[in-house]
């Protein structure tokens with residue numbers, strides 16, 4: 507029998523959609539992603555991007571507090587046993603995601619730990635296949651598969667993730683480790699300019715490392731960044747290695763000239779921010795949903811989560827290349843569940 511709602515993805519958008527759909531008695535099935543080495547390497551394990559970070563200081567409802575007792579009480583003890591102990595400061599990304607997952611389970615969401623690898627949206631009910639070989643039919647689908655930050659692919663980036671390496675200035679810029687210290691941003695597009703400009707609020711100086719002699723960013727963004735006295739552009743340069751140690755995390759970056767490739771320079775820095783774009787997790791869709799130029803799923807009606815296929819809704823970062831925050835993903839997850847519920851009711855498919 508076809509599922510009434512299948513939610514694909516397990517970040518804030520997916521779990522919020524699951525909470526709303528479950529409370530509407532739609533018994534949603536959440537396909538949360540598979541636990542594979544490939545997903546680990548590209549940062550797409552179940553629970554999404556937020557589970558890759560430490561402190562989350564901007565999700566409403568979690569001021570600095572000791573949540574240890576609450577977490578012990580709120581999360582299934584079988585899962586809690588394997589989670590890192592609470593650090594005593596606000597909420598961590600993995601904690602917040604486990605709480606969202608548990609809340610969805612409490613209302614009756616069912617979970618399949620698997621990846622959707624193929625989907626057919628050309629006929630109704632929709633059908634999909636998972637990596638583990640399951641075939642699933644669905645009357646409605648919420649795509650909440652998120653996006654992943656692009657990194658240069660250096661071993662040293664991986665080594666210092668959560669220890670000075672980040673791909674989100676808005677998320678991490680205000681952390682104490684970056685205050686009044688030199689910081690490095692890699693990239694030359696609009697988002698690199700935005701990240702660098704934002705980081706000048708915290709860092710003593712922000713180096714922008716760019717491989718060419720001209721920025722790719724729009725004129726207005728580039729001019730604003732270049733006029734900021736805290737921003738210094740390292741033209742014609744690429745990052746060779748992120749430097750640091752286990753105690754302090756990142757303490758510098760070695761850059762290499764793209765003109766004279768023997769020429770290197772070490773910059774002292776407490777933070778390294780990759781701003782070279784994101785990749786939306788849409789390959790399983792095989793082009794069946796309309797996307798924008800960057801490959802993000804397009805909402806076809808303003809302020810609704812409708813996609814180009816009736817009965818398929820999109821929420822979170824997979825449909826958002828602009829805000830990319832946990833709270834906005836959760837917000838659109840709620841919208842997608844309500845849109846799906848109303849669409850099923852209108853079609854008499856509830």
Ligand SMILES: Cc1cc2nc3c(=O)[nH]c(=O)nc-3n(C[C@H](O)[C@H](O)[C@H](O)COP(=O)(O)OP(=O)(O)OC[C@H]3O[C@@H](n4cnc5c(N)ncnc54)[C@H](O)[C@@H]3O)c2cc1C
Nearest residue numbers: 515516517518519539551554555622652677822823830832
């Ligand atoms: C290091 C880091 C720190 C961050 N810090 C903050 C912060 O402090 N505050 C904040 O608001 N935001 C932060 N963000 C951004 C925030 O994490 C994202 O905006 C948010 O997680 C997006 O949620 P989402 O639900 O759209 O999807 P995601 O979190 O991207 O999760 C989607 C998940 O769906 C699953 N999936 C993907 N493809 C498939 C498939 N084919 N089949 C089944 N499952 C699939 C995967 O498990 C994937 O991880 C941070 C991001 C990063 C990378």
